[in-house]
Amino acid sequence: DAMVIQNPRYQVTQFGKPVTLSCSQTLNHNVMYWYQQKSSQAPKLLFHYYDKDFNNEADTPDNFQSRRPNTSFCFLDIRSPGLGDAAMYLCATDRGLGGDTQYFGPGTRLTVL
Amino acid sequence: GQNIDQPTEMTATEGAIVQINCTYQTSGFNGLFWYQQHAGEAPTFLSYNVLDGLEEKGRFSSFLSRSKGYSYLLLKELQMKDSASYLCAVPRSGNTPLVFGKGTRLSVIA
Numbered sequence: 625d626a627m628v629i630q631n632p633r634y635q636v637t638q639f640g641k642p643v644t645l646s647c648s649q650t651l652n653h654n655v656m657y658w659y660q661q662k663s664s665q666a667p668k669l670l671f672h673y674y675d676k677d678f679n680n681e682a683d684t685p686d687n688f689q690s691r692r693p694n695t696s697f698c699f700l701d702i703r704s705p706g707l708g709d710a711a712m713y714l715c716a717t718d719r720g721l722g723g724d725t726q727y728f729g730p731g732t733r734l735t736v737l
Numbered sequence: 738g739q740n741i742d743q744p745t746e747m748t749a750t751e752g753a754i755v756q757i758n759c760t761y762q763t764s765g766f767n768g769l770f771w772y773q774q775h776a777g778e779a780p781t782f783l784s785y786n787v788l789d790g791l792e793e794k795g796r797f798s799s800f801l802s803r804s805k806g807y808s809y810l811l812l813k814e815l816q817m818k819d820s821a822s823y824l825c826a827v828p829r830s831g832n833t834p835l836v837f838g839k840g841t842r843l844s845v846i847a
Contacts, residue, residue: 723828
């Protein structure tokens with residue numbers, strides 16, 4: 625059974641057109657993460673929520689926003705996508721305990737035309 | 738901060754053994770993870786080491802030396818499906834977000 629679900633799996637948008645990616649989890653985990661991963665690079669953390677507490681990475685562009693309306697769902701909003709934002713976006717969750725395993729969703733591949 | 742270093746690419750033959758090394762620098766150690774990532778897919782958890790020594794799990798084993806800031810992932814009896822990127826990751830000190838290495842792309846050839 626899927627534990628971390630991401631929709632859509634593939635998203636195509638136009639330059640400057642806002643887009644929202646969604647993530648849901650059935651694990652009841654406290655923490656949800658959003659990573660950006662470009663080809664042949666490590667996943668780069670954009671931000672994470674510990675319960676309702678939002679933690680933004682210092683180098684995450686203002687173009688990226690996130691919402692977590694409840695424990696199960698988390699959204700990534702890209703307000704004005706640029707060509708450089710084309711990437712795989714990975715959602716992950718864990719319990720928020722030191723050394724806890726992160727479980728990843730299948731990812732959403734974003735293409736910007 | 739954290740700094741993680743691992744080889745970019747490796748090639749090995751089907752049925753052989755391969756060792757993928759990872760060195761790390763972290764201000765507060767809270768374990769080391771290995772993840773496998775097939776092309777176009779999400780990372781999947783392989784192993785977690787927090788104490789020194791070797792942890793064996795089927796064909797995959799992971800080793801940790803905290804004093805040396807060093808870990809390796811050992812893959813035995815390689816299969817074609819093991820062709821993937823292998824990511825080494827450590828949590829930030831005092832926090833849970835993982836810092837990933839760039840990954841080692843392993844190609845298994847016949």
